[in-house]
Amino acid sequence: MAKKIFPYLLLVPTFIIIAIFIYYPAFQTFKLSFYRMSPFGNRLFFVGFQNFWSLFTSGQYIQSALTTLIFVTVTVIGGLIISLLLALLLNERVPGIGIFRTLIFAPYAISPAVAGTLWAFLLSPVAGYVSYLFLILFKAQPQWLTTYPLALIAIMIATIWKNLGFNVIFFLAGLQSIPQSYYEAATIDGANSVHRLLRITIPLLSPITFYLIVMNVTFTAFSAFATIDVMTQGGPANTTSTLIYKLYQDGFVNFNTGFASAESVVLILIMAIFTYLYFKFGQKAVFYQ
Amino acid sequence: MKKNKMIRTILIEALLIFVTIIILLPLFLAVTMSLKKPSEVFVYPPTIFPNSFYIQNYINAFNSINLGRLMLNSLIMSVVIMIGKTIFGILSGYAFSNFRFKGSSLLFALLFVTLFMPAELIMIVPLFQIMQSLHWVNTYWALTVPFLASATTTFLMRQHFMTIPKELEDAAKIDGAGPMRFLLEILIPLSKSTIGGVAVINFVYAWNLYLWPLVVTNSNEMATAQIGLKMLTNVESTSNWGVIMAGTLMVLAPTLILFFAVQKLFVRGIVTTGLKE
Numbered sequence: 001m002a003k004k005i006f007p008y009l010l011l012v013p014t015f016i017i018i019a020i021f022i023y024y025p026a027f028q029t030f031k032l033s034f035y036r037m038s039p040f041g042n043r044l045f046f047v048g049f050q051n052f053w054s055l056f057t058s059g060q061y062i063q064s065a066l067t068t069l070i071f072v073t074v075t076v077i078g079g080l081i082i083s084l085l086l087a088l089l090l091n092e093r094v095p096g097i098g099i100f101r102t103l104i105f106a107p108y109a110i111s112p113a114v115a116g117t118l119w120a121f122l123l124s125p126v127a128g129y130v131s132y133l134f135l136i137l138f139k140a141q142p143q144w145l146t147t148y149p150l151a152l153i154a155i156m157i158a159t160i161w162k163n164l165g166f167n168v169i170f171f172l173a174g175l176q177s178i179p180q181s182y183y184e185a186a187t188i189d190g191a192n193s194v195h196r197l198l199r200i201t202i203p204l205l206s207p208i209t210f211y212l213i214v215m216n217v218t219f220t221a222f223s224a225f226a227t228i229d230v231m232t233q234g235g236p237a238n239t240t241s242t243l244i245y246k247l248y249q250d251g252f253v254n255f256n257t258g259f260a261s262a263e264s265v266v267l268i269l270i271m272a273i274f275t276y277l278y279f280k281f282g283q284k285a286v287f288y289q
Numbered sequence: 290m291k292k293n294k295m296i297r298t299i300l301i302e303a304l305l306i307f308v309t310i311i312i313l314l315p316l317f318l319a320v321t322m323s324l325k326k327p328s329e330v331f332v333y334p335p336t337i338f339p340n341s342f343y344i345q346n347y348i349n350a351f352n353s354i355n356l357g358r359l360m361l362n363s364l365i366m367s368v369v370i371m372i373g374k375t376i377f378g379i380l381s382g383y384a385f386s387n388f389r390f391k392g393s394s395l396l397f398a399l400l401f402v403t404l405f406m407p408a409e410l411i412m413i414v415p416l417f418q419i420m421q422s423l424h425w426v427n428t429y430w431a432l433t434v435p436f437l438a439s440a441t442t443t444f445l446m447r448q449h450f451m452t453i454p455k456e457l458e459d460a461a462k463i464d465g466a467g468p469m470r471f472l473l474e475i476l477i478p479l480s481k482s483t484i485g486g487v488a489v490i491n492f493v494y495a496w497n498l499y500l501w502p503l504v505v506t507n508s509n510e511m512a513t514a515q516i517g518l519k520m521l522t523n524v525e526s527t528s529n530w531g532v533i534m535a536g537t538l539m540v541l542a543p544t545l546i547l548f549f550a551v552q553k554l555f556v557r558g559i560v561t562t563g564l565k566e
Binding site: 003004006007008010011013014015016017018020021022024025026028029032086089090092094095096097100102103104105106107108109110111112113114116117118119120121122124126127128129132161164169218222223225226229230244247248251252257260261264267268271272274275278279 | 331493530
């Protein structure tokens with residue numbers, strides 16, 4: 001008997017935590033999205049789909065959805081291309097490569113908030129070196145953090161930089177799992193280095209790339225909150241306010257609980273679709289490549 | 290042919306040095322800025338190397354926002370989360386890897402669906418309300434307990450335990466060792482480096498949390514180091530970048546030092562989080 005319940009006992013701590021801090025809030029989110037809270041927060045009124053209606057007709061919400069889409073797309077694609085190029089370089093067998101790898105992996109340890117203050121400094125008008133570089137090169141000194149669309153670009157730069165370490169580690173692991181004999185065979189058949197890259201390396205990296213896309217989309221959409229909060233606080237004129245930033249503002253600055261819950265429901269549904277696609281198409285490829 | 294190869298190596302070395310400098314330049318410039326006197330911060334055009342070695346910026350960063358306390362809070366939060374996540378992950382991973390029991394695939398699926406459900410981000414409003422009803426707002430409970438278990442760590446440990454030969458378990462059974470003894474005396478010692486890798490990654494994850502501590506703490510006594518960066522930018526209203534960079538570097542130091550100290554474990558942990566070994 002004791003033997004039978006043993007595996008369940010092992011699962012108890014994990015499931016208690018998950019039930020209270022994930023399932024229950026998920027249930028509450030769906031429930032609250034159909035209610036409106038009284039001004040003092042002590043009573044709930046059922047309002048049906050009204051929160052969702054005001055959500056989808058809100059210009060600000062649509063704008064923040066578009067901002068998120070642009071921000072995530074550019075950051076993920078740009079970041080992955082740069083990371084792949086870096087990984088190809090770090091895959092070369094030259095003296096001291098271990099040191100270069102360690103140094104280039106390092107941004108992994110950097111938090112989104114730290115990335116935010118570092119780039120806010122580099123892009124600042126007087127003390128910032130990037131601003132100064134722009135003045136020398138282009139005779140222009142843009143106000144990075146307070147003009148559209150530069151503020152969004154600034155956050156993209158900080159996020160791409162912060163994600164480099166993680167992405168390069170994975171791409172490099174992927175490159176090293178490709179058998180050297182494939183390249184030798186291709187070389188004998190007369191393939192040049194561009195051919196080898198396009199016909200061998202990139203196709204064989206596709207499972208890792210898929211995994212990295214999924215991870216990067218989640219990081220970029222959510223963890224960039226800290227970078228945004230430190231660099232622009234959603235400004236100028238909400239042009240760097242992503243869905244998660246807007247959720248925070250509606251929930252904890254404007255105290256519009258029903259509206260914020262409707263926003264949460266949308267995010268939960270997006271993540272559910274994401275999870276489904278990940279396990280349908282990605283999991284096998286990634287775990288058993 | 291040999292000469293070509295040498296030229297290629299030199300070109301690659303040069304390229305590597307160049308990109309490494311570019312990537313680490315923000316950190317380097319932060320260090321030099323953190324040593325500049327207030328009078329040097331806004332010298333135009335900006336100089337790279339400071340004229341002084343102005344350590345006072347670090348002291349000012351500590352004093353202006355109570356950074357010592359914030360870093361202590363971050364440390365407590367990260368250590369507790371690291372230990373909790375790792376231990377609970379080992380236990381639940383072990384359940385899924387070594388036992389057949391009724392409902393195991395249902396429970397597994399229930400855990401699976403939480404993999405991409407960061408409640409502290411996308412369900413933050415009701416999660417905050419739970420903290421209010423538990424009277425946990427502005428306490429260490431709120432900073433740690435919701436993060437003590439995760440699907441990621443469970444899957445990773447399960448994945449790893451499945452690579453350990455079944456024969457060991459059979460042998461242990463014959464010797465009369467119960468399942469708990471097998472876990473503690475055989476499985477865990479055999480998995481040291483995976484567990485180490487997972488633990489460091491969970492530490493960094495916790496140290497770098499931002500939105501949740503921002504919402505759930507409301508005093509200088511309970512906030513965390515990452516929130517300190519926002520405070521520092523607000524307090525230093527004249528944007529004394531020397532002080533802000535000093536604070537930034539101190540908030541970054543623990544994870545960066547940890548990264549360099551246990552880099553092998555780290556990379557192993559990161560890669561095994563997503564890949565079969």
